[in-house]
Each structure stands twice: as structure tokens, then as C-alpha cells.
Amino acid sequence: MTNAQVTALEYGLLAFLAVWAIVLVPQLITQFARHGRLVLRPLLTTAAVLLYSCMTLAVVFLPLPAPGARRLSQTVQLHPFQWITDIHGELVKHGLSMTDWFTTQTFQQAAMNVLLFVPLGVFARILWRRGLIGTTLIGFAASLLIEITQLTANFGTAPFVYRIFDVDDLMTNTLGASLGWIAGALLLALRIVPSALQLEPARSERVHLAQTR
Template identity: 40%
Template sequence: MTNAQLASIQWGLFLSVVFLLPQLFFRQLTWRSATITTYASMLFAATFLPMQTVPPRQAVQLVPFQWIADTFRDGQIAFDQMTLNVLLFVPLGAMLMFWGRRTVGQAALIGYGVSLLIEGSQLMWANRIFDVDDLITNTTGTALGWLGALAAVKVYARVKAVQVPRRELAGVR
């Protein structure tokens, strides 16, 4: 992990605390609000912080799957970056499945929209690159998060269904 990525994580945790304290103070803190606040803080920090002071050599990257060629050229760092982009949006997909009651297609479309908003904002205000690969990986991460949450729900339901008859056989209610 690079120093910039570690700094982003530290900023995300700091922002989470800053935004969670008022909720805690006014007794408005719930599990859902804490999760959403923490995720939004981490997402903001990972995509905007630390701010780049020097504009990038290239402002827009529109070649799909360019990260593969970058991995061969630059090594592991390009692969790690794409992996982190996928992982960054997995929680969004899970939240949309659990709380948003969205289909996988709707979740992927929302993930794409959020990613497009972030990429456009990075280009305009953060001196970062608008990268079509980020749109692809972020959307993929959202869909994978939704599918993972669905799998977790199905496994949980299956485990619960198996546990109920065992209790009844033992005479426990």
C-alpha cells in the first residue's frame, strides 16, 4: 500500500469520527447511519484525499482495460489500484441489497452513477485523471457487493432453516 493510500485511510477514519460525533451527541446514531457515514467518509477520502497539487500528465483515460497494459508496464501497483477500486464499491452494493432493496442491475447502475460523479469531480476539482477503467471496476465492485450480500442472506436463511428443526427435536422452543 502506498503512502498516499495510507493517508487516505487515515483521513477517512478522521472524517468518520468528525461526522459520527454529532450523531452520537444528538442521539441520532443508528447502525445504519454509522455504516453509511463511515462508508461515505472513506469513499470521499479514498477518491479525493490527499489532493493533488500538480495536474496529471494526462487528464482523461478513455481506453477500456488499460490497467492490464499498465500492470505489465508498471508492475503490481496498477493491479493493486484496480483491485482497490473494486473493493471500494463492494460495500455500496451490499448496502443497496440490504437496505435499498435494489436489483443487481439497479445496484450496478447506481454504482456506475456514483463512480461517474466521482470521476467527473476528480477531473474538475482534484487534479486527478478521469479513468474509464475506474468506472468499469467501481461498477463491477458494486455488482459483486450486491451478489455477495445476496449469497450471505441465502446462506444465513439456509443455516436458520436447518437449526429450527434440530431445536424442535430436542424439545427446545
């Protein structure tokens, strides 16, 4: 991991702490008004979604281009599976063998793009009760929004385009969301985590007891 990526993660963590501090107070007030006590699960769920969102946005958009930074020679990549060609080029350039395929920077970047969207798929399955197709569409839409934002220099707020609009990113991000849905489905099937539907009866019972007191 490069120093720039570490810095981006640090900014993402700071952003999460700031946003969560803002969200936490009204959430606590709502909980005590409804249940009369602290309910830990919704707090942790909110924190997990916010942490993922902040860290993802930080990794995708940071660092911003510094004054005088060199502009990209290419801002659009529309050839599917170009990353495979790039891996072979990287192997030849550095005199590596095919056994080093998985250690190349290009492969690691593609793998990171997949892993980046796995949590989104897990959230879509467990928290939002979406099916595989719906989750795949959510992953594609989120990735497309990110790529368009990068292509437009953060909708004109950046001095120039500093990230490439890459069709391979769309594919790997969408794959990651789909794999996340499968992981979420397995977690539910193995009863490692409860589904949102399983939590509803307990919530309804707590509300009923509170009303009858």
C-alpha cells in the first residue's frame, strides 16, 4: 500500500468519525424515545455503513491533484479485460514469469476493485433485503456514478481529470457487489447473522410491551 493510499484511508477514518458523531446523537435520542434504552445493533449497523462509505469515497477520490501535478495522458479506457493485457505487459517489462501473475500491481488493483464492493453486496443482502439481480444493479450504478464523477473531474470541482474512467472498474466493482451478496446469503443461511426480517418480530414485541406498560 502506497503512502498516498494510507493517507486517503486516514482521511476516510476522520470523515467517518465526524459524520458518525453528527448522526449518533439524533439516533440515540430516537432510540430512547422509542425503546427507553440503548439498542446496540442499529448503532453498529449505522457505524458499519458509514465507515464503509467514507473509506470507499476516500480511496476512490483521494489524493486530490496537487498544484502543478502532471495531467493524465489517457482519461478513458473502454476495452473490457484490458487489465489482463496490462498484467502481461507488466510481466514482460519487469522480466517476471507467469508464476508472478498474482503479484503484479495491475492484478492487485483489479482485486482491490472487487473487494471494495463486496461490503456493498453484503449490506444489500442482509440490511436492504435485495436479490442478486437488484444487488448487481446497485453495484453497477454505484460504480458508474463513481466513474462519471472521475471523468468529469468531480463534476468540475477538481482542476482536471486525475482518475481514468475504466470499463474494467465497472466490471470488477459489479462483480464485487455480486460476490458480496453471495457472502451475505451464506451468512444468513449459516445463521451467523440474523436477517432484517428475523429482527422485525423482536422489534414489534418491544414496541408492544412499551405501549402496554
